[in-house]
Amino acid sequence: MSVTPLRALPLDELRQRSSSKWRTYPADILPLFVAETDFPLAPAISAALERAVRLGDTGYTPPDPGIARAFAGFAERRFGWTVDPTRVRTTGDVMIGVVELLRAVTSPGDRVVITPPVYPPFFDTVIEAGAEVERVPLVPPSPDDAGGRWRLDLPGIEAALAAGARAVLLCNPHNPTGTVHTRDDLAELARIAARHGAAVVSDEIHSPLVHPGVRFTPFLDASEEAARIGYAVTSASKAFNLAGLKCALMVTADERTAAVVKALPWEVEWRTGLFGALAGIAAFSPESDEWLDGLHAALDDNRRLLADLLAEHVPAARYRIPDAGFLAWVDLTELGWGDNPAAKIRREAKVAFHIGPYFGTEGAGHVRINFGCSPEVLREAVERVGALVRR
Known part of the structure; x- marks a missing residue:
């Protein structure tokens, strides 16, 4: 039986939230760092x-x-x-x-x-x-x-x-x-x-x-x-x-x-x-199982979309599609952007990814990307990074 993927809320509505994801950085930065998702609550909740x-x-x-x-x-x-x-x-x-x-x-x-x-x-x-x-x-x-x-x-x-x-x-x-x-x-x-x-x-x-x-x-x-x-x-x-x-x-x-x-x-x-x-x-x-199944479908689509977007716009990135969750561990070492590429990406591409070295010395050269968002936001974020790569 096919499951209809959940749709994330629009950005103008999400920016009305007062949580960490939406209040840590200015409005010109796309936030894909902290582990909050952009979907409406399950109706039962x-x-x-x-x-x-x-x-x-x-x-x-x-x-x-x-x-x-x-x-x-x-x-x-x-x-x-x-x-x-x-x-x-x-x-x-x-x-x-x-x-x-x-x-x-x-x-x-x-x-x-x-x-x-x-x-x-x-x-x-x-x-x-x-x-x-x-x-x-x-x-x-x-x-x-x-x-x-x-x-x-x-x-x-x-x-x-x-x-x-x-x-x-x-x-x-x-x-x-x-x-x-x-x-x-x-x-x-x-x-x-x-x-x-x-x-x-x-x-x-x-x-x-x-x-x-x-x-x-x-x-x-x-x-x-x-x-x-x-x-x-x-x-x-x-x-x-x-x-x-x-x-x-x-x-x-x-x-x-x-x-x-x-x-x-x-x-x-x-x-x-x-x-x-x-x-x-x-x-x-x-009562919330149907909502969770829809979330699974949306995240399954996004984890695969991210692989395609990185291959197209950031081909030097190394990314293994995750078994679970909405967080992607991406190795950007080959770009030569230092131990903390998230800093350059946030400053110059206006996209906030999580800082790789926070996860241990093994995170040098890495970022963590939250793909619990709309496909459009995910595409925009990776395209901005891709533009930075091409400069």
Whole structure:
């Protein structure tokens, strides 16, 4: 059955928004940097928020707002993953959950493995939790292999854990590469972590946005060992553009890990926004599945369009079409625009991409492009870069 792609909102309407994407730079700059999308809210979410405003339902979030059950239903429908709602606890956002879980599973000064290039807050949250960053970069695909995939450096992670690292902070699907780690790799990661008595905290915020033909494996569902030593943190905020409403989920699949989450301070849960919980319930409901399918169709078109546009206008760019999400990791090293080509592009082409080196030293010469926009905006952005290349 064919799905009609969602249409992004027009630029003049988007520029009325007050969020970071639209207020960080002047109006002459096309913003394709921060991970906000340009689509209208899912109707079920709009209805839930409008009802709350009409009722003045703006108080504290209750102990059980219903989002754990809603997420369990979503996980079963979309991933074939059975989640026990009693092992789901809320907090304000995914990075709050990550910090609190790392505090719970490490001691001050312990080392935590991250896999750069990776979402910039990973570096900061490890430090905020009182631990130290242990970098084990992803293994990049061969430049000659157009269909190649980024992979976890499993021997490197094992060496780090054998040398004393106490946890792995996983990004699955991975930001910025868009990689969806395979079940086999996740199961092997779990075996390695279990062998060394380490925990795995998996950020799965992009999981609702896995593209056609790709199978997402939740870390906790990868194996019995993964269920025993893992923690997942997720949210509706990326797929449904709800970051400002502040609600994320910490999920466990074992009695021992559930006890760790239950023992977190009450304040961790109190940081949950009521509007975030209400919107998340609506997002995870079957009523929003059709909207999400339309978003998938739009993003699938755009990830392929970006490949065509770069080939036409910026042929020196290297880009692997991502498995998930609306973020593209693009290597512009061959243009000779330095470690941070985003600065030149923003200054001279009036397009804001995310800064590659923020994702680690592996990001030198790279940019991250948000293609969660209209095809017209994406085309205009790449054409502006192409004009800069031809100067």
